[in-house]
Every structure is written in C-alpha cells, then in structure tokens.
Amino acid sequence: MHIKRIVHAADMEDIAVGGAIMGTGGGGDPYVGKLMAQQAILKYGPVKIIDVTELPDDALVVPVCMMGAPTVMTEKLPQGDELMNAFRALEQLLGRKIDAVLCGEAGGVNSTTPFVVAAASGLPLVDGDGMGRAYPELQMVTFTLHGVSATPMVLCDDKGNSLVLNTVSNAWTERLARAATVEMGGSALLAFYAMDGATAKKAVVRGTLSLCADLGRALREARAAHEDPVQAIKAKLGAEEIFTGRIKDIERRTEGGFAHGTARFEGVDGWRGQTLRLDFQNEFLMAERDGKVIVTTPDLITLLEAESGNPVTADSLRYGLRLVALAFEASSAWRSPEGIALVGPRYFGYDVDYTPFVPSS
C-alpha cells in the first residue's frame, strides 16, 4: 500500500490531484471533495486506510459518494453532514454496525468524499474503489459485475430531504436516483452497495487510493525538482502518450443531464501534422488519431497541461490549450464481456467494438 496508513488533512492535496487525473476528464471537481475531506479530518481526526484483504469476510462495507454536479456553496460546504446522514441512515436500515467505508469511484470528487465519512465515523477507509476511474452512472461499478445490489440505498440532499431506494436492478437505481438528484437541485449524497468483506475482496478495484496519492506526489515532486511532470505521471501510470497538441475546436451538447461533446486537436512537437479527436460524456471515452480509433472506454484517457502536468477536465477544455493525452489500461475487471457490456463503447452509443489498449511505452 503506497498511501499512508494514516491520512491527515494535508495529505488530501496529493490524493485530490491524483483523483483528478483518474477522473479522465469527468468525475466532478476534486477541489470540492478535498475541502470537505479536509474540513472533516480537522474536525474529527485523521483517516485510517486499510487494504481490502484486511477486512474479515463477514465485515460490512459501505461505499459513499456524491451524485450530480458538486458546487461549492458560497457560505458553507454542506455535504459533509449530509453524507454522514446517508451513511448512518443506511446503517440503521441494515440493522447492524458498518465496519468500513469504501469509495464508489476513485476519479474526481468521489476519490475524496469517502474521507469525510471515514473521519466522522472513525471507521477505516478501504484502499480501492468500484471503478478504478470515474464513470457517469451509478450502476457502472465492478460491484454490479459481482452481483452486488446498489440498494437499499439512502440518498440525502442539503435541505434535509432523504430517500430510501429499493430497485429491481442497479440500472433502475441510477434512473430513480438521477431523477431525484436533478429535482434536489443537481447534487445529492449517497450510501449504497452495502457488501460483506468476502464480496469486497472479489469486487473492489484494489489500491486506487494509493495510486491517487502516488500520482499527486509524483506531480508535486517533479515540479519541485524541475523535472517534467507529464513524464512523472506517465511513468507512474504505465501510460502511453497518445498525442500532444492544441485544441482546434470543441462541440458540446447536454443530453440527459450529461455533458456530451467532441474535442479536436492539432499536433505539435513530434505530433505535428497529425490530429486527435476525443469524444466525452462527462469522461473522455474514445480517442481517434488521424481517423483511427486507438483507445475506448473502459481503458483510460486523461489530459494534462503540457507544461504543468495539471489534469484538465472536459468542462474546462478551451481553444488553444496545449495538452498531452495519456492512455492506459483499465482494471482487468472491466475487460470481461460483462464489463464491456456495462461500460464499453457501445453502451455509450459509439459504434465501435472494444479493443484492449496496450501501452507501447
């Protein structure tokens, strides 16, 4: 385990940066989750991290996350308490004490929100998640592949409203929770996918909090040493540089609450004369270089500013930015036929088959 055993408020900086890189352009603003986590750690104390193998088979593990668009409120960050409300309400519903907290997704805002619950509850946080990245829909977790039901799920808003959902499938959980989140103003806090330790050992993508912490540290240390931060991240991820270029144009449209779009790049440096097209639905889901598809979901595509190495979200893409695109392999859990059915390119409406990406570097 590369992440510290005990995480203090200052350690959240690296984790949030790593979460943004693993967010592959989406996953929400990790800054919000970082502030929430830091606030909770300062108030309740540091968070203990455990490996999933340390869980007893009969332990009760519960992931928590924020759904929708996280926004920093002007007067307060209200979601800390509401996340705890969702967690405690689910615990009461399940009728037994929860033993550990888990991340639903390791990319974006939800790489850090579970620290809030771990700090406030004093429970350990598992070094892993249900995606090994970020995805836009609730059912898109490796837990689904292992037959874990998303429900009973508790969903809370910042006004004091709460819902308990019991659904016939995790896809229905997504539909009903999405409708409620939109009505609640676009953001809600969830506790769901309760599972035992034995299931968690099979279903969790392991070590993703360690990876987030590693990525953040690598970026920070490279800068301090005046080394190339992009190369540091690339090495840490075992990623391939698939392009370096400037954005030539961006198309965006909002459909069903998701930010769909396409960004086109013109190559610079070694990529001069070549083009890259990136398609996104919150996250970057498909990369086409010179008209040929080279990477698709579930494999990961992340964009970094060429100079600083800072991760760039699909939301913040704008004309002229000079960016490096890295691609790397998805967790093996996603590469099964069931995984591809759940999060492969066809699920997202792209008319291509999944071909596993193999980094050349």
Added chain:
Amino acid sequence: MHIKRIVHAADMEDIAVGGAIMGTGGGGDPYVGKLMAQQAILKYGPVKIIDVTELPDDALVVPVCMMGAPTVMTEKLPQGDELMNAFRALEQLLGRKIDAVLCGEAGGVNSTTPFVVAAASGLPLVDGDGMGRAYPELQMVTFTLHGVSATPMVLCDDKGNSLVLNTVSNAWTERLARAATVEMGGSALLAFYAMDGATAKKAVVRGTLSLCADLGRALREARAAHEDPVQAIKAKLGAEEIFTGRIKDIERRTEGGFAHGTARFEGVDGWRGQTLRLDFQNEFLMAERDGKVIVTTPDLITLLEAESGNPVTADSLRYGLRLVALAFEASSAWRSPEGIALVGPRYFGYDVDYTPFVPSS
C-alpha cells in the same frame, strides 16, 4: 352516512361515477380505479365503511392513492398489488398495525383506489378524504393544513421498484415523488400522510365517499325514471348551473407534467348570446362568464353532458360538445387563508383573488 356500510363490487359503479363528477375534470380516469377495486373486492371480499368519528383517537389511519397518469394495461391491472405493497411497507416502517384506510382525494381515480387496500387488508375505509374534490399535487390536502407530514411515504411502481421518502415539507414530497413517478413511466402507487384518529377527525373532509355514491345513484335513478340527470346531480350537490353551451375552441399545453388549457363555450338555450371560459390544470380551476370571473378554485366546477348527465374530463373536451357547467362550494377547510394559500387561484398562477362562490339555487 349515505354510502352502504358494506360495499360490494357492484356498488363501485355509482362511486366511480360520483368520483368522476367530484373530479372536476381531472383526477384521473375513475374507470381504472373502479376495475382495480372490483377486482380486489371479488378476490378478498367486500369493504367495510366507517365514519371518521368511529375511529379511536389513537387509531393509525393511512391514505393511499395512485399518482400520475393511470392507464389500463393491456394484459393486467397491476396496481392493486403494488398499492398493497406500498401500504404494507409503510406499516412496517411505522412499526405498528394500521387500523383504517383513507382516501387522499375523493375525485377521479383515487376515489376508488383505496377500496383495493381496504379489501385486501380487511381494514375499514373511512368515509371521507383530504380534498373533497381532486387536485393535481400531493401537498394539496386538508391534512397539510392540519400539520400532517406526507412522509414517511412509500412509493411503488409496477416493476418492483420502491422509494421511501422523508422530506422537509409536503411541497418537497410532491417534487420528489413527481420526479420519481415520471421516471417510473408516469404512474406510481403511494401510502403517505399517516395520522392518528384524533387528527383524522379534524383533518378529513367528511362524507365524501357517501357523496360520490349518492351522485352515482342519483344519475342512475334519474335515467331509469327518464328524468333530467343533470337536475338530479345539481340538486344532490346543491350546485348552481353557471352555463349551458357548446365548446367553441380549446387551447391545450403541457407544462411541468400537467395538462394546462382553456376551453371557450357559446351559450345555448337560456344562455344564448353569452360566453363561458374555463381554465384548467388537470382540474377545472376558474370560470369566467362574459368576461367576469365567477368561480375559482377551491370552489368546484364540474362539466356534464347536457343529455346524459355524464361527467366530462378536461382531457375529453372537444369542439361542439353540448355541456352544462355546475359550480358548488368547496369544503369550508379550503376557505381559510391557509387553504387559499395552498390551493387558491394565485397558487395556480391566475391573477385573481378568491371570492367564495355562493350557489343561487
């Protein structure tokens, strides 16, 4: 109490017709609710009706209803079981046995749906409701005026999904339940507004099932005796005929899931040369004769076919129909300042003050 003490399947015919009259043009298709109730009564046995005064003060009373657009499925009427699922789930949540069933609204489909639960559970059904008519939103019940919370509420669909809502206000219950109902395909089954007998005695609009049964019987008997069915209904309601005419034009628009519109009539018979304008949002909410507002919500406006006396819904209004418009006084509960704030003309966006309607006949 004018309704029979014991209601059999055949008795549902009159009640459903009366429910359509009290539906004031909206409230959903009572035919669907009637079939559901008849099916349940044939399966489980007849329904016992009680007056609200017969409830012990510490009795637990629970209204049930259908939300959204009731549609008859081609293969089955699935909502009977789901209504019972919602009822039993709320009972379990409340941790004690429910003693009686109640109607949320006495107009339209929900004048009959509670018979399903009363039949299946063997519990008595209270002769009353929370509106004394039909209204489009969940918070629009006299229960709200008496401080009864709509939540905890259980909402079920026909697929097996269910939600438990806990909200900070009954207006929030409406918002979140509406969003879920739309996502579930437009129709859901609810158990909500749990209250004790003492509260029910204050909050319930009394005798509305009796009134529905009376209206249906009056219409049936007038026809059998070749008497004027419209006059029979008018007398039973203590209503005033505010117009008889033919529809000249209808405007419709759908906003926020509700059927908004305006129907304009030209007078016939004694009303020749005069005009009537009816504004509706599911229900008929305002009548303007010769340019002057004469009736608004919460007072009731209902339309009958001039010949048959059959009630006509806003949905089925079409050019050329010869109709009689009746108006009558709302339950006194609605005529308070709090009642007018909740369901008066300004809540629905009409720029007029409420003036109590007093039938001249």
